[in-house]
Ligand SMILES: Nc1ncnc2c1ncn2[C@@H]1O[C@H](COP(=O)(O)OP(=O)(O)O)[C@@H](O)[C@H]1O
């Protein structure tokens with residue numbers, strides 16, 4: 001796959017705040033790419049620079065090899081789906097979707113057919129004549145998506161597209177968005193602060209912290225080989241303890257309760273148990289760290305050997321499953 | 328009244344009760360006098376200026392007389408021009424204020440409205456000082472080396488329009504600022520993102536969403552201008568009679584109260600028509616531009 005977008009040492013400051021600090025990343029054609037980071041890490045600012053609303057102080061943004069960092073938003077083959085959706089309240093659903101094609105000056109029949117087609121794909125046809133304030137949150141989200149998609153951009157930017165939806169709808173929409181991206185064949189760059197969402201949807205994930213790029217890779221890479229302690233902690237759940245002046249980290253699912261056949265073994269007290277669907281999550285206090293260890297126990301294993309709060313149990317692991325951090 | 332008592336009174340009764348003082352005030356000071364004036368318009372003028380209590384429609388017929396109809400048209404033209412200029416200038420000013428940094432907007436608004444806190448007559452006299460044959464403008468021109476005849480500016484239709492625009496501009500700025508400042512800036516960005524030029528964004532997104540403010544400001548200026556009699560008297564020098572001056576003259580100099588009443592009624596009818604229209608525009612756009620809950 002060829003590179004569609006290159007962000008090359010881009011820096012953006014707001015007064016004393018460096019919102020984006022020398023970030024470089026490449027996005028490939030047809031990729032579903034996620035920018036992940038906590039609130040304030042510079043995700044929106046990166047997206048706004050890609051859309052053309054902010055001009056980087058340093059660095060270049062290349063789309064198809066051409067520097068677009070100073071091209072105004074209305075002349076970029078890039079569309080942004082706003083976090084607030086920013087639907088035009090005085091226009092109908094169909095009017096909102098047609099707007100971008102009308103200002104492009106396309107002939108009416110073409111506009112009608114493209115708007116109709118995208119409304120079918122996004123299941124908005126029954127609401128064509130409604131105004132945005134007559135729609136549910138999920139419907140509005142689809143209008144915002146349809147309005148951007150109908151332009152057939154080279155690159156579609158989505159700023160926390162599922163942020164305003166409730167949890168159940170969100171899970172459904174994650175898969176829906178991924179399917180849609182595959183069907184339309186447009187490159188997506190999505191911003192989210194929800195690590196689970198990024199891992200579920202994206203082909204590759206870039207992790208930002210305080211405006212800097214910490215790590216970029218496939219969900220598997222960033223989960224199994226986090227570049228630093230921050231990423232390890234931010235993505236999924238991670239247990240940390242200090243040993244010989246180093247920070248050692250291990251995922252809950254790599255810890256074995258009762259330590260059968262493991263290289264390392266310690267005793268701990270179960271201080272809390274919680275059900276997470278099929279799994280039981282244990283919090284085990286040990287001498288190794290001040291924070292209790294989070295350990296996963298499958299329902300099946302818990303049935304075989306029940307564990308209750310207050311029990312003292314052995315936990316164990318293999319050193320090959322640990323990560324060492326020096327920062 | 329203790330809180331519990333307030334709570335036990337049904338909502339509807341409560342709001343009716345609370346409206347009573349205002350309604351009583353309006354009835355006593357607006358509805359009753361207007362009713363009296365309306366009644367007056369159907370009587371005949373007495374020979375010596377009194378009122379002869381015989382029913383007639385002649386006063387209304389006289390409104391159609393070319394002389395008076397002409398004054399209506401002149402007034403409408405002057406008020407219309409004043410409205411147009413005030414709306415263009417006021418909208419631009421409101422736009423600039425709404426685009427300024429948030430923390431500087433209150434002070435800018437304060438300055439825009441400042442003239443409004445001084446007396447109407449004083450403000451109008453100030454224009455006489457400016458526009459006079461040997462007024463400040465002429466003197467300014469002389470300083471710049473102008474030698475010819477002083478320009479005649481005072482006592483022209485232009486002077487009347489300038490005076491009206493000046494006096495009512497603050498209302499337009501306020502009326503347009505309200506919807507402009509409430510506009511989500513992301514809407515303009517979304518428009519640009521979808522490929523629209525700045526002008527298209529203004530025409531298709533910003534303008535339609537701020538029409539209620541424009542309508543409110545415009546109706547305000549027009550209604551107050553068409554009935555105004557001070558500005559045409561002072562800045563028009565009596566040469567440009569507007570309906571307001573005519574009404575004034577009927578009641579105070581010509582002593583023809585019934586015709587004065589008919590003129591007033593025509594004026595009130597125009598105002599009510601425009602205010603209704605404006606309310607309809609506001610009603611229609613209110614539904615469309617309602618702020619969205621999540622964002
Ligand atoms: N227009 C702006 N003016 C000043 N500071 C800004 C502006 N936009 C963003 N910032 C600052 O830049 C940093 C990154 O913000 P943002 O890109 O919105 O982060 P995120 O989307 O990851 O939450 C924050 O510290 C934020 O306060």
Ligand SMILES: [Mg+2]
Nearest residue numbers: 043044045159
């Ligand atoms: Mg953000």
